[in-house]
Amino acid sequence: MKSYFPIRKTNKLSKQMLIQPMFVDQRLKSPKKIKGLGENYSWPQSTILKAVEKDLKKGLRNFLFFIVPKEKQKLPEDFSFHYEVIRSLKTQFKKDLTLLIDTCLCSITPDGHCGISHNKKINLPETHYALGLAANTYLEAGADIIAPSDMMKDTTKYLRKIFNENNFNAAQIMSYSTKFKSGFYGPFREAANSTPKGYDRSSYQLPVNDRSKAIQSSIINAAQGANYLMVKPGMTSIDLIQEIKAETLLPTGAYQVSGEFASLKLLDSQGLGKYPDLLMESLNVFSRAKADYIITYGARDIVSHL
Ligand code: PBG
Secondary structure, three states: OOOOOOOOOOOOOHHHHHHHEEEOOOOOOEEEEEEOOOOOOEEHHHHHHHHHHHHHHOOOOOEEEEEOOOOOOOOOOOHHHHHHHHHHHHHHHHHHHHEEEEEOOOOOOOOOOOOEEEHHHHHHHHHHHHHHHHHHHHHHHHOOOOEOOOOOOHHHHHHHHHHHHHOOOOOOOEEEEEEOOHHHHHHHHHOOOOOOOOOHHHOEOOOOOOOHHHHHHHHHHHHHHOEEEEEEEOOHHHHHHHHHHHHHHOOEEEOOOOOHHHHHHHHHHHHOOHHHHHHHHHHOOOOHHHOOOOEEOOHHHHHHOO
């Protein structure tokens, strides 16, 4: 099976390892700047092909899409907007574009939680069922990699099972396998319309103070059939990458999340640092820490320097 992000033999930062996040928002009529994230916009569907084309010309190839539908759904089952977006991207760009799709429910549930909950408690079977419908739809539309970020128990196992049942045996899964509950997701939640209401995400995201639980979470996802693993937020998790790789022998990447990236931009805007240097420094640190791929809002700014 083709690996889009193989385990790297060197520590050198390269453009093949970069993944650019992109937001498509069905509520928008024109592009909307995402607060704190520099040249990152939420795009209306009508402009997304042009936006991607521009990035491809810069030398980017890998994109992680967050697709935000207009309507909230209590029991999500309609992923037709996602389907249309994915289909149009893959029809236009085919293999020039490696298309990863964030697979979660937080942009679609009325309470902004990553699963379906009743009385502040996640219902796992309902959540898995909805995530499975979503992931199948994305694969049918042509997605290259499914990236579940919900952090519910056994999601990777569930997805692998239904992919096998639906003849998607070769489907690839990039698991957000070590994802912490974090204060660094702020700018993202505004763009994804996914701020949680009523209770926080500590019942399903990892606590930062428990190293063995953090490593174990990636090991479990590897055993359940993930092809790629991830630590997130990247900067606060770099100490975990090598151990996860040693335990699982799987490619492991780092996600420089919205709040981390925004902090670089803020230093620059206050005259306290230079964004391009800060970005280069931080990405080199991920590379030194042996991340096999890096998801960063700065991918399009750095690609021509590599
Ligand atoms: C959705 C999801 C989140 C991020 C990626 N997927 C937010 C969250 O868990 O609250 C955060 C990414 C970022 O901050 O850049 N589950």
